[in-house]
Amino acid sequence: MGTPLGDFVRAKRDSIQPETLGLPERGRRRSPGLRRVDLAARAGISVEYLTRIEQGRDRNPSVAVVNALADALSLDRAERDHLRYLAKITGGACTAHARPAPARRDVRPSVRQTLRLLEPGIAVVTNRLGDILAHTIGYETLTGGTGLLDDDAPNLTRYVFTDPRARAFFADWDAVADEQAFDLWRGPSVENSEWLTAELAPVAGPEFTRRLNRHVVPRRGTLRLNHPTGPGLRLTRETLDLTEDAQQLVVFLPADDETARNLERLGERPRLRAIS
Template sequence: METPLGKFIRAKRDSTQPELLGLQRYDRRRAPGLRRLDLAARAGISVEYLARIEQGRDRNPSRAVIDSLADALCLNASERNHLRYLAKIASDECAVHIRPVPPPWHVRPSVLQTLRLLEPGVAIVTNRLGDILAHTTGYQAVTSGTGLLDQARPNLNRYLFTDPRARTFFTDWDDIADEQAFDLWQAPSLENLEWLTSELIPAAGPEFTNRLCRHVVPRPGVLRLSHPGGHELRLTREMLELPMDDQQLVVFLPACDRSAQAIDQLQRQSHGRLRSIS
């Protein structure tokens, strides 16, 4: 049975052009990209061993093998970290039986106090699974009329992949979908990741699972939003890690004067308050 580790290596191998590595292109090959033989030679391992890793028959490659594969595929820093993470969870899956459990929803009082200090700015507290645990009135104003905060326990991934309004609200929906799907691999525990995917897969279907399995390492840029009120927003994102809680404090800043003016107008129209979801 294939593993995320094997799928990622195979995907990167298929997307690597041989000539970029100084290798000969084989035009008659049915499969695109780098041959398994060439990757194995560059990594200093046997073709048979590489095949076992890609096919999920070997789930415990050493750190040296993982680093050699990263070098052979010329992975960047983000891709290397992701490869190492997938190797870890492949090994963990062999050692333990995964019992899905929901993630915690508690936000520490000091974190909520920090969020209050950011008012009336646009900010949220979230986790790697996309749960929106708390938000400012500014965030409520920016997302008003989109349906994102309509649920008792809003989840960005659920909204993104199951609510048609998300494709209009997020101008670059495809890029955001790739970002969110990739971020799930950084979830704080295998149990939490399994819990969300077991819930989300039936609702979101192939659109979600295909992106989850593609392992596209994102390069986050300016977030573009198309608000139902007719405002076009461009926001930069600053993410502050809260390692004690496996959570993030995300602050959205206007990337231009026009966006700042639109946020001010939306805030005047909205009369919300800081919300913590627990």
């Protein structure tokens, strides 16, 4: 049985063409990407040890080995952070047998006060599992008619993968789907991630499972939305991590003047200054 760490290392190895690392092409091969022997050599470890990591038979590689693999795979900063995080949860996975508890859903009073101060702006508090815990009226206006807030306990991840309206609402649905799947790995604990995926996977299907297991680190560029009333919107997201709560506060800002005008018409709100 594999591990998240092994899956990520193997997926990155398969995605790398040898010539991009200055390695010679060794002829046709059955699987794509970088050979194990080449990655092991670059990382300064044995092929046997690399195989054990990829197959999940070694769950506790040292910090030095994890850093060597990051260097050998030429990971960027976000990918390095993800690799270290997966090494951490993989190492502790074998001791996690307690029944998983649901993710925290209460929002601190000071955070709710912050949302009130942000009105009539567009802001939302979520946890890493996609639960929408609190939001401004501006966020409700933005998502009105999309079905996102229809449930008693709305969840953005479930909406993206199970509601057909999400594919129309998010102009770059594939990128948003990658973001939501990736964020499950950053849940309050690996147990909570497993708790949600056990509930979500049966209804979300293979599209969700495939994205979750390939560990694509999202770039989180401009968010493009197609509002049901017609206007296209381009939004920039500013995220404040509420670390002690395992939550995040996301503020949405118009990325251009046209979006600012469209938002003003949507909510008859005061004019918002586009960011440059």
